[in-house]
Amino acid sequence: MNPDGGESTRPLSCDEVRSRAAEIALAIVGGPERSAALSHLDCCAACRSAVDQLAPAADTLLLMAGEVDPPVGFEVRLLERLRRESSPQPPPRLALRAAALLQSRKWRLSGAVAAAMLAAIGSGVAVGEAIAPATPAAVQGGAGGVTGPRGYGGSSGGSGLANVEVRALRSGSQTAGEVLLTRTTPEWLLMSVRDLHVSAWVSCVVSVSGRVVSVGTFQLQDGQGTWSVRLPRSWALGDVTDARVVGPGGAVLASATL
Amino acid sequence: MGNPRAGLVRNSFVSTTAPAGDTRSDEALLGAMALGDESAAVAFVRRYQRRVYGLALAIVQDARTAEDLSQEALMRVWQHSGAYDVRRASVSTWVLTITRNLCIDFLRIRRATPVDPEALLALGLVSPGPEPGELAERRDAAAAVRTAVANLPPEQARALMLAAFYGLTADEISRRESIPLGTAKTRIRAALAKVRLALAAGLPAEGVTA
Numbered sequence: 001m002n003p004d005g006g007e008s009t010r011p012l013s014c015d016e017v018r019s020r021a022a023e024i025a026l027a028i029v030g031g032p033e034r035s036a037a038l039s040h041l042d043c044c045a046a047c048r049s050a051v052d053q054l055a056p057a058a059d060t061l062l063l064m065a066g067e068v069d070p071p072v073g074f075e076v077r078l079l080e081r082l083r084r085e086s087s088p089q090p091p092p093r094l095a096l097r098a099a100a101l102l103q104s105r106k107w108r109l110s111g112a113v114a115a116a117m118l119a120a121i122g123s124g125v126a127v128g129e130a131i132a133p134a135t136p137a138a139v140q141g142g143a144g145g146v147t148g149p150r151g152y153g154g155s156s157g158g159s160g161l162a163n164v165e166v167r168a169l170r171s172g173s174q175t176a177g178e179v180l181l182t183r184t185t186p187e188w189l190l191m192s193v194r195d196l197h198v199s200a201w202v203s204c205v206v207s208v209s210g211r212v213v214s215v216g217t218f219q220l221q222d223g224q225g226t227w228s229v230r231l232p233r234s235w236a237l238g239d240v241t242d243a244r245v246v247g248p249g250g251a252v253l254a255s256a257t258l
Numbered sequence: 259m260g261n262p263r264a265g266l267v268r269n270s271f272v273s274t275t276a277p278a279g280d281t282r283s284d285e286a287l288l289g290a291m292a293l294g295d296e297s298a299a300v301a302f303v304r305r306y307q308r309r310v311y312g313l314a315l316a317i318v319q320d321a322r323t324a325e326d327l328s329q330e331a332l333m334r335v336w337q338h339s340g341a342y343d344v345r346r347a348s349v350s351t352w353v354l355t356i357t358r359n360l361c362i363d364f365l366r367i368r369r370a371t372p373v374d375p376e377a378l379l380a381l382g383l384v385s386p387g388p389e390p391g392e393l394a395e396r397r398d399a400a401a402a403v404r405t406a407v408a409n410l411p412p413e414q415a416r417a418l419m420l421a422a423f424y425g426l427t428a429d430e431i432s433r434r435e436s437i438p439l440g441t442a443k444t445r446i447r448a449a450l451a452k453v454r455l456a457l458a459a460g461l462p463a464e465g466v467t468a
């Protein structure tokens with residue numbers, strides 16, 4: 001909620017977390033201490049259960065406020081605003097083009113090409129220019145197409161790719177596309193979805209530092225769609241641990257672990 | 259899988275009429291809202307506006323500001339309707355938490371002093387008329403938590419209200435109440451533990467030891 005500016009935090013012990021369980025449940029632990037508490041809860045089931053026991057009571061307190069009729073016209077004003085703002089936000093143009101290129105090549109990209117493209121996104125250079133000279137190399141990285149999880153950023157990664165991660169988007173046992181995350185500041189997340197057999201607006205939801213956050217919505221047509229977003233600058237590298245495509249009813253249609 | 263709502267887009271709402279008493283669950287309404295179904299948005303707003311506005315008004319104590327913040331809260335609910343995660347919280351908790359957080363941010367930006375928590379304790383004491391099913395249940399839950407808090411020692415109730423409604427940290431509460439930090443933490447901890455036990459047992463908080 002209130003990301004600290006990268007301040008390093010001391011890990012908290014179980015005793016420290018337990019003594020703050022009420023404050024954590026009430027969401028009044030702030031700043032670095034909150035991050036430390038959340039990371040502890042992430043990997044300590046006993047402390048998590050201590051906080052979970054208190055959370056419903058903390059939530060129920062808000063019911064004390066009771067129900068009050070809002071001023072006349074409230075509903076009309078709200079629904080007007082909802083209609084006005086209901087056009088989806090287009091992703092930044094460059095990122096869109098990059099994503100379209102990635103999609104058109106079905107990820108048969110050499111590391112160098114992907115790096116050039118992502119550098120272009122970061123620097124504002126037109127993607128088309130950055131990518132064109134490298135085209136012959138484009139299939140070198142995987143002539144058969146990348147169909148499984150593939151970490152360009154891994155030790156086998158090519159030049160300049162320490163900061164790009166590509167993972168398969170899984171729907172059950174099937175591959176339903178790819179997710180690409182730049183390990184840059186800010187991070188970019190590109191999602192390429194196929195074979196999901198739905199035409200609908202879906203949300204891209206990520207887990208970041210133990211929270212689940214929607215980073216945007218995009219449209220799938222005939223199960224396909226490509227989309228990208230720049231993640232908040234305040235998120236630290238490595239904070240995003242997974243990405244999911246969430247359908248209109250809240251069901252997770254596909255997911256990738258990052 | 260074949261989605262019956264295929265082709266709907268957000269910027270072309272399909273319906274402008276909402277049935278008077280939409281019987282869809284909160285979760286179903288959120289899902290339909292994410293798809294751009296305006297009737298779902300209308301039904302959701304009707305279902306939640308009194309709760310959202312009531313909470314905002316309780317925290318900021320100003321009708322105009324409460325309206326602005328309530329509208330913003332419901333806009334955010336709509337914008338994030340596709341990301342709601344049923345495993346993490348009930349829809350009602352999710353919506354009220356969004357509202358609370360917006361109000362707290364507003365107060366912090368304005369550096370506004372929270373109103374006296376006693377005012378919160380006096381809230382919602384108008385006796386409700388006989389109401390059908392779900393509404394009655396909600397009022398029962400509200401009444402139960404009010405009773406639980408009313409039965410706390412006053413200094414614990416205050417600390418709990420300052421934390422839950424105004425998002426004050428233990429440190430801020432200790433300064434506001436001119437008490438040591440440790441005392442503030444103890445009050446918060448004891449108060450929440452008692453409320454939890456009272457709610458679990460359906461008893462007033464004084465009847466239990468935490």
Ligand SMILES: [Zn+2]
Nearest residue numbers: 014017044047
């Ligand atoms: Zn622990």
